[in-house]
Amino acid sequence: MDPGVVSARLASSAVAPLVKKLFVSAGAGAGLVDRPVRVSSLVSFSGEKRTLTGRDLVKIATELLRRALGPVSAHERPIAAAEEEPVALALAHTLYRLGELEMDDVQAVQLGAPTLVRALKEAGPDVTRDLSADAAQLHDTLLDNACLHILHFFTQRSTFVARTLVRQSGQLADVIAKTDLLLARTPAPFSKDALFEERYAAHIVNKHGMLTIYGIDLSRSPDQWPLDTAYLSLEADLAHETRQAPIRAEHAFHGRDRVLLRGVAGSGKTTLVQWLAVTAAQQDINVIGSGDSALVPLIRRVPFVLPMRTLTRQHADLPTPEEFLSRTRCPLAAAQPPGWADRVLAAGRGLILVDGTDEAPANVRERARRWLQDLLSTYPGNLWLVTSRPSAVRDRWLAAEQFTELSLAPMRQHDVTSFIHRWHNAARSVSAEEERHLLDAYEVSLNLAVRTKHDLARLATNPLMCGLICALHCDRRGYLPSGRKELYEAALSMLLTRRDLERDMAPPDGIELTEEPKIRLLQRLAYKFILNGKAELDRSHAERIIEQTLPGVPVAAAQGDAFAIFQHLLLRSGLLREPAVGSIDFIHRTFQDYLGAKAAVEEGDMSLLVLRATETQWEDVIRMAVAHARPGECAEFLMDLVRRGDSATSSYRRSQLHLLATAAVEHATELAPRVRAAINERAGALIPPRNLAQANDLAGIGTVALELLPGPDGLTDDEALFTAHTAVLIGGDAAIPVLARYQAHPTPQVRQLLCTAWHRFDAVSYAESVLSGLVGTGVYLEVTGAEELAVLGRMSSPRQVRVAAGFTSSDLVRELRADRLTHLWLPGDQSVTWYWLAAFPRLESLTLGPAEEPIDVSSLAAHPTLRLLRLPQHQLIAGRDSLGDGVIVSRFPHDGEFGHD
Template sequence: MDPAVTTARLASGIVIPLIKKLFVRDGPGAGLVDRPVRISGLVSFRGEKRTLSDKDLHKIAAELVRRAVDPVGPGERPVPPDEDETVVRALARTLHCLGDLDMEDVQAVQLGPQALARALQAVEPNATRDLSANATGLYDALLETACLYILHFFTQRSTFVARTLVRHTATLAETVAKTDELLKRVPSRFTQDALFEARYAAHITHKYGMLMIYGIDLTNSPEQWPLDAAYLSLEAGFSRETRHATIRAEPASIRAEHAFHGRDRVLLRGEAGSGKTTLVQWMAVTAARQDRGVLSDGGAPLAPFVGRIPFVLPIRSLTRQDGELPTPEHFLSRIRSPLAGAQPQGWTDRVLAAGRGLILIDGIDETPEKVRERTRRWLQDLLGAYPGNLWLVTSRPSAVRGRWLAAEKFAELSLAPMSRSDVHSFIHRWHNAARSVTDDEEQRELLDAYEASLGAAVRIKQDLARLATNPLMCGLICALHCDRRGYLPHARKELYEAALSMLLSRRDRERDMASPDGVELTEGPKIRLLQRLAYKFILNGKAELDRSHAERIIADTLPGVPVAAAQGDASTIFRHLLLRSGLLREPAVGSIDFIHRTFQDYLGAKAAVEEGDIALLVMRAAETQWEDVIRMAAAHARPQECAQFLLDIARRGDMALSPYRRNQFHLVAAAALEHATELEPRVREEISARTAALIPPKTFAEASDLAAIGAIALELLPGPAGLTDSQCVLTVQTAVLIGGDAAIPLLSEYGDHDYAPVRQLLATAWHRFDTSSYAEGVLAGLTEDDVYFEVTTHEELSVLRTLPSRRRLRVSDGFTSADLSREVRPDSLTHLWLPGTLSPNWFWLSGFPHLNTLTLAPCQDPIDLSSLAAHPALRTVRLMVDQKTTGGEHVTGRVEVVEVPERDLTW
């Protein structure tokens, strides 16, 4: 028998009375005497208070053994009967050693039962000399059990608790006294550091807990909003060099705030307005707050922020003064922190030496190039002196070469453009933030309406969607939309002008930042140089140019811009535009492009108009790459110039030999109408007359031609008001063929049309669009009478559950009965259209209790109908004429089998 099983027979009710006999009774009190009372003075078989003889002790041991081995079944005894007595003698001799222990009961309890048993065995090591292996196992188990109850007995004695409290009180008093003495000898810098760090954390949270958009002076939009409400998590991708240099496999991209997960040194590249500084703020505030909820929600990726002290070091502040970059004790003073004078002496050094720092060096590109190398050496010195901290360095991509900090083991990340879902999330967060800073209930309701209309505008207007690729531009769009009380300007020209003004001059000026390269240009000269560069991009038909080519273009333009020519050569001026305009970037070494193609088209169109190249624009009007240029040229041109420009485009279409080419010119002219700031009515009428024959389309061929023109046709397609049923079908068909999010708002206008074929077309077009966007924008508001909702992918099937219950559903191949049983809501489904091959039997359809009509698409093999007899509500089964079936006799009388032409059942 296992000794553990043996000792399990020794219940406390049996053992405790035996154990109590081993010790004398004590009176009340703490048992405090001049000399501590040892266990040897408490036993009842020794000393003056002896009440237990050696024979009695032997009887106690014998009773423990008897209880442990009896009663048991045959073959279950841990030892043979003739060995019981030897175990009893060994146990009695060991228990007798309690009288020899020179320790107090408090000390014994602190030891624990196993250690007490070893202490007793050490007093009488020969007690088990005559025992067999099995007998020794039984002896060990009994001794440890006895020790357990002995210690339990000690804790229940009247004097134990009081004496323990006295002991702990004395120990605590001794510790306090030693601590007081230590504090007298050691300076109180630890206390000072803790108090200062609390103040510093509150300061960081206050200073960086709000976001600001620079360059916007709008009366009805907030200048700042809470970081918590407005921060948007963006993706960042690893450089190829970083992925190849690391031993572990890096993912293609991560969330930017997880940059320190598995790494402690990061160089983050990002274009102007991409969110670099916002990310720095978020990291600083997250570390300062030490919000365990936020850090735990992020899981392991945010764990590195625990216990960190953030230092936000904008390079433009560190290099504002001439001379060397600051040492750690001067970090706060160099960035002009109001707490610089309050920090304890040596505090920054102690933080960094302990590896507790989060050093956020923002904007390497904002230093003069000659200072940049000195900045790298300064950083190298800090890294060598203070290992173990977290280091983030941010820069625009073109400011520092690739692998600039590779020798220092920095991982390189680049912020990615915002995705479509990021843009809509940003719009929601921006308006949430705006709502949080106003107590005016009416204003909050307005912001609700603004948010909804802006979300629709971004989907409809492709120019807005192309602009909204980073937080800066999204913020500008939100602010303009809010300032204009829910309406964005119809002409992109105004939006671009606001963005250009912010990027070219006001953003740096409002950041109190002097030009790091010594070049000071106002907005006008910058635009003149950039628009010439943009026009050359367009003329060359390229999205990128060699840097040397770009510098030659600037050199050719400089004589016409004397204020720029006086401040440097073409290389110097181009470098200034590259780093400070926010419009140019260097995606690869020696290659230059515009940060937004839309800015390039806007500036290039302005240059073309100013240089009088209207005839060239007319010739290129039907080329896809020139669409935006043509529309922006209409915006820049003077009224008479614009009128002639648009008429020339329309008349060039009149001369086209092919209908398709003619339609292209006419549609481009019509799309450019809305961008003209001023236009004679006769011009508008003449162009509209040409497009009237095309919109709305009258045939499927015309719908296909319009769709081939592209997204610009969407801006010309009308809503359902005033159209015939057939025109509505063809208009919807055109928009569906064009596809994309821009078509969704137009299609949503047809969602409640009375003509069922219009709604059926909408219900079957899901697969041509983003699943969630189309479900939310079109299907959620679609009147479902007589319309089957078509599902072709597993993603659509999953999203279907988020929509209001649908009565009619049509499912394509590729699904199983388990998929449908799991994902389709059974509460209201009445009509179901399935492939005939989906399932060998149809018992599972009983899970849809309201199903009354089942349509089975044609298949080659016979369809077994017998299992349909089990369905309680099914009344009609629709099959193709001549479809082979089996088991039809089982449903006769309850279910009507209807044969329909093949054309009505073809998928």
């Protein structure tokens, strides 16, 4: 292959950051020195200043190779795919010789890149012995390019004796500049692709690298916060796997490449999409690769963020790959090289993020599924994430396409506490000194309120609601509304009126509207969004709606025309935004649904709501309509839902309508007993749940369902399991007494579910009420956090414990009960040696989970009582023959399979 072609692909912007990682950085304030420095003392992968491991060095070499090969199809690649890893390993071994060189940095620069290359190859002459001729030549070309940048890096260090080497430094800079110029001018597709991908990655980071934290409206407060600061890692449950432990949502692609993610409004679906896109675009292989191995699949990926609301706004068809950027209004669409998106996807380098399937019209969703099928069959090997509200698409909607279904779990107490802390930290960062002291006090009092007030805890289940609660608590000096309707009313008051009034801000556009006319205009706009089945409208359409509404709102009509009033609402309401030129949407769907429901009730469209009740996009509108309706209207509306459910010919429709009526009841301020009884009777036919789908449906109702969940008496084993699972999904303090009824259930799967669910609840309350009754039941108690481990040390019951990653051996020795523990389940890489297990003399069995490296179990032979060791079969490598006659090595169960002796 032509070495010049490889070099042309390696712009300085691509190579320099990788080379920089090979060396330690100069200390702060370092200046020129009067003597050279040995090269071996500068490397970051050996010696006292070591910050990189050998594995990190391999990752750098792999990334350098990846950037050299570029985004070309398999038949255009200069070496076979099977040879890429050996080339990267050989390059890593050669670069490792930098730590053995006797020459100093001045000598290296004076002698030049060819001499440095020769010295490294002489130090490791056999690294390319087993490579093909093409692969060896590729190794040498990569090494030549790396050495050129290494020497240039030396000349840029503040401690380099630059005054004696001006000429050499200038020559190196000139060679690198010419390489960059060659790359910019060459007509080859790979070079244009690489240049464009750098621009596109910067665009993704810039566009999606900020999050809106709703309601922070203190003085000098920005509207957005950096994603890496504001992002909160949440959990996701694997659908159809009742005994599988939850995973972190950002680990969706760990072990899977096609994911359908469900989540309620405000649960963080779009935020996760942003985080995945930005993480892939940044391509920091040290952060992704070494920081969290579950994120490795994101390396080398090109993200495509495809909001369904935008894709379907003006077009009946869905885009081809070449149209991805233009249809999402990416400003770089016209600059993409012809065929670029096809080359990316054909090479299996794409990260396709289809966000908000529920925001597409119902008649488009099946077409979207066929669109996905075509893309999947044409472009295998990419990563695919599709998000949706829970009931917008049917169960196993993409199962035939091998999608794994995940559901974002409600925030648990630890998540809520973390969110509250991050929110107040963000507010403190832009506040005056006196405000910071107030914010400290607000944070403490809000944490206490969320823990002790049941109604408030029910609301704080997703990032959106937590953000509103934090904002309102601060805005109202510690006062909080109790119900969802009151919460939204208070949030609207804060966003629409009080923010500007309390800042003493004069209207910048000369328009002054009070809260009521703003709400009238916005609710009419929201209702039109809903009636049109859209989450996004053309700006001209939105202005026409305001124009039609203005005659009924004279105080607004007197201050300007439709354009001026709409512009005022867009800029000052805090509820509307223009994500792309000419496109308007609400900042969040929940505000749209709340205001649209208010308009529907005021316009007397309750019958229309009943007709639309089976359409998933209307579910929250119907619930909020119950909150807005007067008692008589509310009763008749709910009975109409019940009657329509009774007359449904489909059992699915019947259950859907009855559950919707049950879910809506909790929003009714006043309701006739006969109506409540009729609804409860229908709900009783659906309880207890008999499968996972029914459990998920019931959990969607919320805490109302907890009152209807029965105890274990008279239930089959499956009914008991799914009833307990429903209570776990609903969560909150109110679920604890329900789960306590199942602590002595004879089925191990039910008791194991109680042990696995501990992390979703307050650690102390759950341990006292539920776990204390599980003495001697033969199931593993799962510990995932420091608070749980601390509580565990005070419990007398647990004999069998499963511990998550993140704890040190000292933590476990200190907290676990040595006089009780008989069975322990640990991550495979918990320890290098296992001598510390001698602290548990009664330990009978040890289960080790999978590990990246082979596990050395030879030290277990010294344990006096250990009789059972479970390991992944493929990892029975080290120490197998030294375990002793009394120790049995057996198959490791699948994750989620809880066995006991």
